[in-house]
Amino acid sequence: MTERVFQDDPTLRSLSATVLSAGAEGIVLDRTIFYARGGGQPGDTGVLRWKDGEVAVTDTVKGEGTAILHLVPADAVLPPVGATVEAVIDWDHRHALMRMHTAMHLLCSLIKGAAVTGGQVGADKSRLDFDLPNPPPKEAIEAGLNRLIEADLPVRIEWVDESVLDTDPGLVRTMSVQPPRGAGRLRLMRIGTDDALVDLQPCGGTHVSRTGEIGPIRVQKIENKGRQNRRIIIVPG
Known part of the structure; x- marks a missing residue:
């Protein structure tokens, strides 16, 4: 399950979250401020940063069940499962x-x-x-x-x-x-x-x-x- 923090506070520009899964299909966090594409509104973009690296989020979409997928470039280095990341949205967009x-x-x-x-x-x-x-x-x-x-x-x-x-x-x-x-x-x-x-x-x-x-x-x-x-x-x- 991904907690949709953006639903109650759309002004947050960054937050700390835990990686639940990471693969070619995208990265799932336990909580996120990235809006998942839907209802005519595009998904958010931004970046995920962790101790040893960072990755650009190129789009955000809904996954299975209540999961939210943070999409990344195909050749991106992925954060390890269980890692704490700082999720930062492209605020201007x-x-x-x-x-x-x-x-x-x-x-x-x-x-x-x-x-x-x-x-x-x-x-x-x-x-x-x-x-x-x-x-x-x-x-x-x-x-x-x-x-x-x-x-x-x-x-x-x-x-x-x-x-x-x-x-x-x-x-x-x-x-x-x-x-x-x-x-x-x-x-x-x-x-x-x-x-x-x-x-x-x-x-x-x-x-x-x-x-x-x-x-x-x-x-x-x-x-x-x-x-x-x-x-x-x-x-x-």
Whole structure:
């Protein structure tokens, strides 16, 4: 089992962990701050350091069960099983993804009533696809995004019983990705205050702590991807 420390504290840039296994398929640690690719968000990159060496982490993915695989170059020297390593993420890349992922939730909040059919988080460009025949004008979406960003709203993670999906199925906006079930707990991302809620959705990704941290956002374009499918692409402003 790999403890997912990033789920509760996405601001950690490094931590000490123990190597559970190391091979061509990747390195498994007992705990990690490296986000494993999923839900449209790329996996983290960075480095693992130990007493006698270090290795670059080129990607992070989910392994069998609850394991997380830290992928390394094919010719890399691997740390021994049982070794203590310092796991260090590429913070600039992670923080860019955090800002953009949170901005995508703001975008989702502006397109009310439309299901999300797909999405991809990127440091330089991100997109959300909506089941939406007539999207608002690009300028209106961009203005709405930046108003929410400038409001510097709180962003927080909370854990609830997964049975909330049965009592409130409207929490899930995505048609392409459904929250995992079976663990008993559900991770929700909330933007706004209790009396002024902007967004509340299941999400396993990493996010900033306040919307003001995102910085200006531009809507680059809106693409027609089908009879009712519209792709909205955002970039840092």
